[in-house]
Amino acid sequence: MKTKTLFLLLFIGITTYAQTPADEYFKLTRTGFREDNAYKTTAFVEKYFRVPGNTGFNASIHYVENILKNAGFVEQKVNEHEAPLTYRIEKRTLKNNTWEPVNANIDLIGDPTPLISYQTNRNMIPINCGSTPVDGVTAEVLYIPNIKPADMENLDLKGKIIFSENHPSRLLQLAAKAGAIGVLGYSMPKYTQPEINQTSIQFSSMKPNSEIWALLLSYAAKEKLKAACLKGITKLKVNIQTKIYPAEELTIVANVNGSVNPGERFVFSAHVQEPGANDNASGVGTLAEMARLTAELYQAKKIAPERTLTFLWGDEIVSTKRYITEDTVRAKGILWGMSLDMVGENTQKTGGSFLIEKMPDPSAIWTRGNDKHTEWGAGDVKEKDLFPHYFNDFVFDICKAQGKFANWTVNYNPFEGGSDHTPFLQNKIPGLLMWHFTDVFYHTDHDRIDKVSPTEMKNVGVSALTTAYSLISADENMANATVAQIKNDGLIRLKTEFELSKNAISAGKSAADEKHILEVWSKWYINALSTIRKMPVKTVSTKLNAVINLASVEIEKQTRIYLADLK
Incomplete structure (x- = not known):
């Protein structure tokens, strides 16, 4: 009798999935998200080289502020609950000066064509680099390929410019001590394909208050300068203009209560x-367009959030971490976090694929089959670091639904870290990253507005908002549907891992090790199912608990079958 009742409950959870709020939210987000707005904001922000506190960073914050104000958000005076739609700009004095580039040129003496210019390569100036005298400096350049720091002690560097095919920061201190006036360097990873994209430079930084300046070269500029140096004595005229000044760090936070x-x-x-x-x-x-649309839908009474939805713009990792840690009461109420980082790529131009970076699951430890890390590289994830939660599959399935609707390619990668999702995870809050990789223009000065796709931004925005709307007002119907979804995703994963382990054992791998992998995956999904109990806004019923328990039993049963077959 109990078995029949439980199967009926599970059947209800499966069959009601088509009627869950996610489908209604998709209608609202697909209709309401205006990709031209997102693109316009992106075009404004990308004009600037943005460092916390500098002109471009602050202009971007205030641009978002105007979008929020026009959408109906009101500036917070006392607390964020004083109105349904509020925003605030948090201001903090920076410990160190901010920095911004103005201009730079490198000219080969005797060559009418500039070697490289800020107008085409704004990443040539490392963050924190100081200025030359207003009229620039002219000096002999000394080419030192792949030099070891100890070798510099035997060279006459006084008054010269050092040129090396290494990152200039490696030589700055010794070069300054030896009397050099500046350092030119080159540093481009293979995945950027520098031999093809010969004018690209990845942005970088140097220590503040360095005694001498440093500049970065593109592959083309590096090869041209190297050829000149190999022919004989080569002189350069270098002009660098930057601004370094005290400033405030701005963070903007908007809430739909x-x-x-x-x-x-x-x-x-x-x-x-x-x-x-x-x-x-x-x-x-x-994110600015997501906030605007949310305000529009709220004011039109098309959505009625039962939990708060927060939008944050600031300094990568720093602002998010501070938002989580500076208020322990607020932190306890953060149930989900999502980072939007590099979400607009025209994949045909950049080569990057849209990805959801998952919270740490076993694929971050045992990366095999279709699981692949990006060029960013794997994180050091141990079994103790695994974070079982329904959020991984919930978001992936939302994105897959949008992908099917919009003919949009959706992929994922195991956890790697490095963006605004990491502070959530470090504080035991479910957190995911929406991004694109591997991108040949990543961090280069070719990452310009012509590489951005409004359609891609809409697909990401629609998926992200549909996810959030579904969760902040989740009821038991949504929770039941998620149980069925996570159970099915878990069974698919177990089957995949079983086949991989079976082949691995046939190839000579340890059966005990392969069984352990399967057991860890099984445990991960069983624990992920249990987290659905906290999904509904209102108190969980015994029916939902029963559905979760039954789904867990099915996972356990299938695991035992697979383990028995692994010999």
Whole structure:
């Protein structure tokens, strides 16, 4: 009798999935998200080289502020619950001066064509680099390929410019000590394909208050300068103009307050700093349009959030971490976090694929089959670091639904870290990253607005908002549907891992090790199912508990069958 009742409950959860709020939210987000708005904001932000506190960073924050104000958000005076739609700009004095580039040129004496110019390569000036005298400096350049720091002690460097095919920061201190006036360097990873994209430079930084300046070269400029140096004595005229000054760090936070549990929230984060269009002007633009649409739908009474939805723009990782850690009461109510970073890529131009970076699951430890890390590289994930939660599959399935609707390619990668999702995870809050990789223009000065796709931003924005709307007002119907979804995703994963382990054992791998992998995956999904109990806004019923328990039993049963077959 109990078995029949439980199967009936599970059947109800499966069959009601087509009627879950996610489908209604998709209609609203697909109709309402205006990709031209997101693109316009991205185009404004990408004009600037953005460092916290500098002109471009602050202009971007205030641009978003105007979008919020026009959408109906009111400036917070006392607390964020004083109105349904509020925003605030948090201001903090920077410990160190901010920095911004103005101009730079390198000219080969005797050559009418500039070797390289800020007008085409704004990443040539490392962050924190100082200025030359107003009229620039002219000096002999000394080419030192792949030099070891100890070798510099035997060279006459006084008054000269050092040129090396290494990152200039490696030589700055010794070069200054030896009397050199500046360092030229080159540093481009293979995945950027520098031999093809010969004028690209990845942005970088140097220590503040360095005694001498440093500049970065593109592959083309590096090869041209090297050829000149190999022919004989070569002189350069270098002119660098930057600004370094005290400033405030700005963070903007907007809230749509929940009507039932306002202290519980979903937090979106998009970092403003960095000089690129996709990284991360596209995240800023997409999130700004998401906030505008949310205000529109709220005011039209088409959505009625029961939990709070928070939008945050600031300094990567720093602002998100501070938002989580500076208020322990607020932190306890953060149920989900999502980072929008590099979300607008025209994949045909950049080569990057849209990805959801998952919370740590076993694929971050045992990366095999279709699981692949990006060029960013794997994180050091141990079994103790695994984070079982329904959020991984929930978001992936939302994105797959949008992908099917819009003919949009959706992929995922195991956890790697490095963006605004990491502070959530470090504080035991479910957090995911929406991004694109591997991109040949990543961090380069070719990451400009022509590489951005409005359609891509819409697909990301629609998926992200549909996810958030579904969760901040989740009821038991949504929870039941998620149980069925996670159970099915778990069974598919177990089957995949079983086949991989079976082949591995046939190839000579340890059966005990392969069984352990399967057991860890099984445990991960069983624990992920248990987290669905906290999904509904209102109290969980015994029916939902029963559905979760039955799904867990099915996972356990299938695991035992697979383990028995692994010999």
